[in-house]
Structure formats: structure tokens, C-alpha cells
Amino acid sequence: xxxxxxxxxxxxxxxxxxxxxxxxxxxxxxxxxxxxxxxxxxxxxxxxxxxxxxxxxxxxxxxxxxxxxxxxxxxxxxxxxxxxxxxxxxxxxxxxxxxxxxxxxxxxxxxxxxxxxxxxxxxxxxxxxxxxxxxxxxxxxxxxxxxxxxxxxxxxxxxxxxxxxxxxxxxxxxxxxxxxxxxxxxxxxxxxxxxxxxxxxxxxxxxxxxxxxxxxxxxxxxxxxxxxxxxxxxxxxxxxxxxxxxxxxxxxxxxxxxxxxxxxxxxxxxxxxxx
Numbered sequence: 001x002x003x004x005x006x007x008x009x010x011x012x013x014x015x016x017x018x019x020x021x022x023x024x025x026x027x028x029x030x031x032x033x034x035x036x037x038x039x040x041x042x043x044x045x046x047x048x049x050x051x052x053x054x055x056x057x058x059x060x061x062x063x064x065x066x067x068x069x070x071x072x073x074x075x076x077x078x079x080x081x082x083x084x085x086x087x088x089x090x091x092x093x094x095x096x097x098x099x100x101x102x103x104x105x106x107x108x109x110x111x112x113x114x115x116x117x118x119x120x121x122x123x124x125x126x127x128x129x130x131x132x133x134x135x136x137x138x139x140x141x142x143x144x145x146x147x148x149x150x151x152x153x154x155x156x157x158x159x160x161x162x163x164x165x166x167x168x169x170x171x172x173x174x175x176x177x178x179x180x181x182x183x184x185x186x187x188x189x190x191x192x193x194x195x196x197x198x199x200x201x202x203x204x205x206x207x208x209x210x211x212x213x214x215x216x217x218x219x220x221x222x223x224x225x226x227x228x229x230x231x232x233x234x235x236x237x238x239x240x241x242x243x244x245x246x247x248x249x250x251x252x253x254x255x256x257x258x259x260x261x262x263x264x265x266x267x268x269x270x271x272x273x274x275x
Contacts, residue, residue: 025078027069028112035108036094037069040117041078043088054089054123054229055113057106058219059139061130065098077127080220084258087225089125090117100158101128101135103142110146122148122233129153129215130181137165137172137189144168149231149240151224153215154178156185165189166198169231169240173218175210201240207248217254218246 029037046053056077064071073079077091094109106126113119126147128136133155140150141159144167153173157165174186183206193199207214218224227244 025073025081029069032105032108032112035105036096037067038092038094038109039069039072039078040113041081041087041091041093042117043086043090045088046090046118050118052118052120054120054125055110056087056089056091056225056228057110057124057126057139058091058093059101059106059126059128059132059135060093060096061128061132063130065096065131067095067097069095071095075216076129076219083220083255085220085222085225089225089229090119096131096135101131101138103135103139106135106139107143107146121146123229123231125149125151125228125231127151127153127219127228128155130155130212133181133186134158137162140168140170141165145233148233149228151228152186153218154181154186154212156181157189162189162192163196163198166193166196166201167238169201169238170203171227171240171246172202172204173207173215173246174204175207175212175214177209178212180212201238203240203242205246210248210251214248214251217251220254220258221246221250222257 024042026040028040058076060072060076064074072093072095077087078093081087090113092109092113114121124146126136126139133152134157136150136152137155137157138159140147141157141162141164144164147168149169151171154175172186172190174183176183190204193202223244224246227241230241
């Protein structure tokens, strides 16, 4: 009897280990009434330890809007993970069906994630580009006490009162040759923060000659995530990390040094408990 129980336990542990050796991308549909559908990526170590894990929220651009959730995997952190970039965080990727990003709906996704996963609420990061760059700044300005750091690329800000952005370590990146969203949209945010003396946690990078799509390369670079993870709500005075650079010199090498074999797709898990 004891021997049989021991064997059963070994089989169960082996099954758990086999399950946990993978990383997972989980679609979450219709779980928030009137809210966004979204993906949740859980890194491999999450299932071993269930430790509180940092959260990255990625907000896509207008080209990925719609109701086909697979569209939002075409670029950004989820695609970078498929390409082989290791990201040691819960990566949450909502889909905007159309129009401007709604900060409250983004917050609903974040709060749902906190209720259903072991999250480190002191290390929540928001990143986005184009329309998602707007969403990143709008959400951060609305909920500055929830965001450990934000990275907004080739976007702008729709919120009238931008002073709350000064509470958050913030990096704004924009190409000087962007014809889709003029660099003046990002410069307007920078100018407002500088004018109101709210720029101590701000850094910005103007990519000389870069078009609208160029900054997307940074989603595939290890040091982008290193920069995010270097911030926490628990940091005294919450300084912005100025020791990591992202520039045009990085663009040609963005896809190098991936940790895993290129092309391995994290297993997609569909559960009846999560629509």
C-alpha cells in the first residue's frame, strides 16, 4: 500500500514537472463584462515556485485593433517570446477593439490579473507603441501609483493633466522621421513635464531618421526588459534608470542573442474556466 502510494506520488510529481517545464500563453475572453479580451503569458519558473511575479502590460497600435485576439501576437513582447526572448514576467496583452485605449478598462485587466495570478504589485510595467504609446501614457497618468515604470514609443498623451506622469520613471522614444504619429506628439509631453518641473523621472530618446516602425525592434532586446525590471514602487524616491541605453545603434542587432531556439511557440492553453 505504501509502495503504491509512493509510486502514485512520483507519477503526480512527474506530471507536474512536465506541465511546468513549458511557458504558457492563455487567452482570456469575455471574463470582464464590457472589457478587453487579452492574453496572459506565464514564464516557466512561475509554475515551479508560484512566487509573486512582475507584470508587463503591452498595449498595441491601431493596426492590431479588432476582435481577433491572435492579431496582437504579430509584434511586441508575445512575438519576442516566440522568437526566443526570455521575459521573466507575466506578460498581459489586451486587445483594443477600436478607438482610443481606455485607462479604466486597462486597469480592469490588471486587477483581474492580480486576482487570478501571483503578481508582484510593486513591479507592474506598462509599455506600448503608436496608439499603444498613447494608451501607455494615458494609463500611467491616470494610475501613477500602480506603475513601477513605463515605456512609451511613437505615441502621445490624450490626458489633459499630465503632471502625474512625473511620479513614474518614464522613458519616451520617438523617431524623427515618423510620418504616422509626428514626433511633436511626444515632444509635447516632454515639454509639459519640463515646464511644470515634473521631469526628474523622465528620460526621452529621439531616434534620428527613424520611421514609425523602427522602435518596435526594442521589444526584442534583453536590455529593454532589464530597464523595466530595474524599477519598483518600493524604490526610495523612485529614480529613473539612466544607465541603460536604447538607440539607433541597437536596431541592427535587436534580434540577436535570443535565449531559446527561434520559432518555438509557447504552448497555448485553453481552459473552460477562462472563456
